[in-house]
Amino acid sequence: MSDQARILKFQIFRYNPLKPGDKPRMVTYEVTEAPGMTIFIALNDIRENQDPSLQFDFVCRAGICGSCGMVVNGRPDLACRTLTSKFPDGEIKLLPLPGFELIGDLSVNTGKFMRAMSERVESWIHDINADEVNYEKLEERMDPEVADQIYELERCVECGCCVSACATKRMRPDFLSAVGFMRLARYSLDPRDKRTDEEFYEIIGDDDGVFGCMTLLGCEDYCPKDLPHQTQIAYLRRKMVQVR
């Protein structure tokens, strides 16, 4: 990285729906680049030194909590771990993730969406005996490989990038989206969850579910955690087709 500081040009979507008379617009801010600068650092710099009203969401700033999904130069991504040095011309355009309720500027309500998704796919272990388990005893054994496979699918951080990158979701507002399929795939893989394929079918066996997917696979292309969306959607589809 060069010691010569560049001037970065941020074009940022601004709109506060709660401010009477406010209109959506793009505003340009200039920031002096620092070594190792991320979009997280740059946005805080803008808020602290130029415009204290700028809204955005960061929590862990380490790429693990999924708070900071936004559209960075046309690609949904985690802003906190995006280095500004990645952009040779120093121009960075930021938009809020589409497909979610806008709170203001770059902040969207992914929480509300994800809670609804979790409720819809019943994102928990279904086992009527689970509450009767005696925790003093040795835990139920699990194949180490299976545990690793479940973790592989559980790495989703609910950032919402897959939802924003999904063309089907744009056409079908109630489309479950890749985040929901991944969650369901995770539970269908888990031997502790006693749900049958028929029960899973009730959740995703329609056009707002896995049969609606147009297989454009924006989810696969933009998932910041490189989750195997394509494989899982194909797997769920095959499984669901066999149900009826």
Add this chain to the structure above:
Amino acid sequence: MKVIYTDSLIIGGGLAGLRVAIAAKQRGYESIILSLIPAKRSHSAAAQGGMQASLGACVKGDGDDEDVHFGDTVKGSDWGCDQDVARMFVNTAPKAIRQLATWGVPWSRVQGGDRDVVINGEKVTITEKHEAQGLITARDFGGTKKWRTCFTSDGTGHTMLYAMDNKAIQMEIPVHERKEAIALIHEDGVCNGAIVRDLITGELIAYVAKATVIATGGYGRLYSVSTNSVISEGIGTAIALETGIATLGNMEAVQFHPTAIVPVGILTTEGCRGDGGLLLDKDGYRFMPDYEPDKKELASRDVVSRRMTEHMRKGKGVSSRYGDHLWLDITLLGRKHIEKNLREVKEICEYFLGIDPVKEYIPVRPTQHYSMGGVRTKPTGESPTLKGLFSAGESACWDMHGFNRLGGNSVAETVVAGMIVGEYVADHCAANPLKVSTATIEHFMKKEEKKITDLLVRDYGENPFELKAEMQKIMMDDVGIFRNGEDLAKAVEELKVLNQRAKNIALRNRISSSNPELVEAIRVPKMIKLAQCVAYGALLRTESRGAHAREDYPERNDRDWLKRTLTTWTDDSSDLPEVAYEDLDVMRMEMPPGSRGYGVDNTVHHPDTEKRVAQVEEIKKANPTADRHEMQELLNPLTIPEKFKGKNERIGRGYK
């Protein structure tokens, strides 16, 4: 005035808060969780390496049990912890982890047979027992006698938090997101809920409850560089302080983690060293064995952080534009291991440093990481001075960590405290009708409304972002890993000035709804008060214990300082908290004070220590047939909620 009633109000949606809510709901009490963010984004998710529970299933955990875990925890705390609480904790941790297994955490499991590991820089083959196949496995962590840290790759906190939040969703526990508690409501020494600001609309809402639980995490962001999430600003702790009634415990006890990446301070897990990673200096030399020949890189965190700092002060650090650092070398673990068990670390290195840790060293240095201090509670989780106020997790000084927390004991505390405190919260809800006058609610509501109005109408004044940055720099420079009287006194004086300036904040963006500057303006004065509690407590404590290391008082002084610092802020016009102390009773300790086994033991002993050691010996002699459970009952009779009292089973050992 908008008022919402519930049985228990839980402030904070991380592991501890969720677990308390689940416990209360299971007992039939309505719970509402308030969270700044969606619960699954809480800082609990950032715990990478694991959760300690003495399951003893992996071969290197053979012989582990509650007693060994207890010993490690008490030693790790430098005898500053509450041993009753540490005991409750270690006895309950195996149940907590097994419960989480049924709730969906895909804990990494034992694979019977040979496997290659790295121990002390050497490749070694160990043989896992076939009869343990499929049980929850564990890795090595610092300051522990056994491999006890259970994990899912290095995404342990993430999987625990997801399982816990999913359980809460299953139980239909509402999480009111983007809500910030900015003051507690209390009357006649009883807490009745909180005044809460909606971070989107700006509306103030009174949440009125029989039990109010603070589970807002630590106060790491009082420092300019911290591994903590940006929301770990201690606001829950601060609103307890601002009641003038609730006490804070051991606020000066602040932990620095040895291996955060430079410069941004993002954590690389202790699992890196637990799995065999080494610390190297600018010459590529492994220096830790010179300082700590026994535990080396896996000494307790406070010890490793100090040794690293010492070594850098000798000119052995790698210089960079961001100051000196050292190297963390995990290349010897190999690609396969790193991509399976340290994948978050790998991602972090790739994204934030542009390096591949399979081939390259990671630049690290000790960085603020954990707050041992917090809202002082009884073993039940309730404040000893403000009835109906509870706290659990990092925000609490329940006090199982004393002056230094062991790696892997943090997420373990969140879920165990959640279970135990949750039961007492339910008991409280059962025993206490809601009694609060609407005039009281209105009084607190008006007070907060006025503060916000004042901020919105003031034309000229201080910039909250600048105040915060100044505070963070003071804490960083003068209240860090090594402390001394002169720097601390300077910090206290400078914080007094900041506390005055914080009364005169003015905003550039003067709207009452969603407004990040207003959020900052509400928080910063609270944070400065907390910072002062840390700095002043550190100045007064003229000894070194755990993570509190005074260069001018290098010895641990049990004679004068075997006590817990209690801080209150009764006078709002004051620039300093009131400080009192609570003695730790040596004569009741299951494990009387001794040496931690690091460096030279220069402890100034407490007059009761020898007496208690002799007494413990006598009890042991008088009960030659007592097994370890009976012995524990004799040495440390405990009150644990009935449902967690049972003995824990282990492979090859049964319930012994």
